[in-house]
Amino acid sequence: MCPMSEQDPVTGFAIAVVREEGKWRCTAMPSDALRELDAVVTELRKMRSTGAVFGLLDVDDQFFLVVRPGPGGVQLFLSDAAAALDYDIAADALDQLRVEPPAEDDDDDEVWPEGAMDILADLGLPAAELAVIAGEVDLYPDEQLQIVAQRCGFADEFGRLLDSLDPIAQ
Template identity: 75%
Template sequence: MAEQEPVPGFAVAVVREDGKWRCTALDTGALRELDAAITELRKIRSTGAVFGLLAVDDEFFLLLRPSPGGVSLLLSDAAAALDYDIAADALDLLRVDPPEDPEDGDEVWPEGSLDILADLGLPAPELQVIIDEVDLYPDEQLQMVAQRCGFDDEFSRLLDTIDQ
């Protein structure tokens, strides 16, 4: 099998345990395959919250949060499924059909759980506002998520080390 081209972007695991946040980089394969990202997140043992932030190719982001009963996820733009396997996999998992052909390139519509981080200080309406900021890149949107939840320092430090 030929080596697959790496997908530009980053994948970060975020853990909140005992009131402290920790961010670690996930393998780059997590940007290519949803199952790989979910598997990596499930390997993290924590009594607190564990979730993943994936910024893919300056186009869209995914939030993933494994739970014993499955995985909650949010895809920032369903139209990404037309061009990216990981976004198509996310819609498959959500049992949502990809959009036919987006008429308006500036319009984004998220699919999944907008309240995925509500228990960590980011209610659904605020996450919707972040997603609606179409002039921002996914890494900037995820920085806003990190800031709102309170782990922006840890997140910024990690991004500086993986230097997208």
């Protein structure tokens, strides 16, 4: 696979998830969020909330990214570090995590999750379960993120938003 250039379209979705006063809300983020980690963080920080705020990204049906800004910085979870060889947003995530990407000649079939495995532990998804979800190579990232949504308790809101998104944009 060739590295993505600025002109190559990136498919998938970027969804902001907010939990406030016991209620979940999912909203779509602009498509540039699939290219730039800074764009994701900026969008999430705009969502003022006393509860949890995080982003779920499915990038080109290749990998997923969980982004959770907080007062102490930004927590990240990248489902497959090898994506950094082909996608800028994954490379940016590894850079922020201070992790070197895998070598290009590493086993392509092995998944290399990186980041805060406990990023959603306070919302019902323990680190060990997130690791298992990321390791399910037979599932597409959107399916993995649906499991994340189910485990955290916002599967209905997440599913409704995915259904409402333009299928061409996915």
